[in-house]
Amino acid sequence: MPSRLTTSSYAVLGLLAVRPWTGYELTQQATRSLRFAWPKSERLLYAEPKKLVAHGLASALQESVGQRNRTVYTITDEGRTALTAWMATVPQPPVLEAEALLRLLFAENGSVNNLTAALDQMAADAAEMYEQVVTINAGYLDGQHPFPQRTHLSVLFATFQLELFDLIVRWVDFAKAEIDTWPTTEGLGMTDRTEAILNKIKQQRSLLESPPTGP
Amino acid sequence: MPSRLTTSSYAVLGLLAVRPWTGYELTQQATRSLRFAWPKSERLLYAEPKKLVAHGLASALQESVGQRNRTVYTITDEGRTALTAWMATVPQPPVLEAEALLRLLFAENGSVNNLTAALDQMAADAAEMYEQVVTINAGYLDGQHPFPQRTHLSVLFATFQLELFDLIVRWVDFAKAEIDTWPTTEGLGMTDRTEAILNKIKQQRSLLESPPTGP
DNA sequence: GTACTATACTGCATCATGCAGTAGAGTCAA
């Protein structure tokens, strides 16, 4: 029996619902369009369509380009049915993995400089991804979308990415302002500013809008 | 030779730098405190300290509670040195995994209701995590922090979590207002509202502050 | 013609997860 379908299987199936792709194209397309929602390795993206074929959700066609073969995968009717059924299921909670935040939690084992460097790196990464998303989406206004009928979906998705990357950049600014007041990373405990933040949290007031820099 | 150290190894090493823990305690503590920065399975969290011992970064001590054994892991001097060295390295970019956003990208394969249900679920998950973080942090004001000298670190970390979960809830509101104007999930392409969003993106203006609901 | 990049994958070791299974310790109530 073929191995079971995972969320990644449905991610690839979703791409196949747009148009047929070769294995190589799938890896490129998934890297480009799914990177910020469901980032998966090239290796896995080569394996998934085979699994879909084994389940009857896609069909494979060998083509030849000169001496070399390539496989074009096409979604089947069963594949569309399975995808529609999956769309009605409950999604797993969102998950964030951030090494830089791990450095914050364990900051007492390094210098203040180590900590700000880690946060700067996270902000730089976020800023770069922000720029990439802006560039790609600005192109949609000039008819650059590869599937124009899908523009409403990719643009709405892009708004989330932009807000997220913007949040990261703004939060790092806030965090660095805080850390700038720390003489060391270690043993500070409940500082006045920490207490002020906690009071805001307790009152569920926004933190980034008015950073505790005083009047 | 022992298998190589991963970021997860340093995550566990960071916990051991705080105090010694048994394997079971490590799984509980990592689930609680690292869940939103470096979420890892219980199974892995049992395996990592063994790897640290093999590398000489931690020592293991068998204790007995009645008829049963348990292992207490303690960081070594080499472990502290390795952790400090790791703190100075460059962190990997942050990564978000969100099944609900995958449903948005492939929304044309389901109903408008399917899509809003997926986004509602993401918002509900975020709201629940938000409440958990507020509850835990409010307790710190009453001296509930298990390691009071680390309060400044966990509170600053918490501000990021809260901003992230709040963003998700607010973005879902924004997205649902948009989707409410869609007669279907499919083939809408470049709608007037999508074009308005794209123009804002091009001008790098904030999207959530003034949603395009018109005057 | 040659250097370089893009296309088009596969194999393998290892990392990581999920689930089932084992079993003793502590707690509470009938």
Add this chain to the structure above:
DNA sequence: TTGACTCTACTGCATGATGCAGTATAGTAC
């Protein structure tokens, strides 16, 4: 005091997923 239930304290195994190296042809620019 016995039984039910939860908490503590793990291990084994199948499978999912990643990273890296390797192979090799096609296209393009100089």
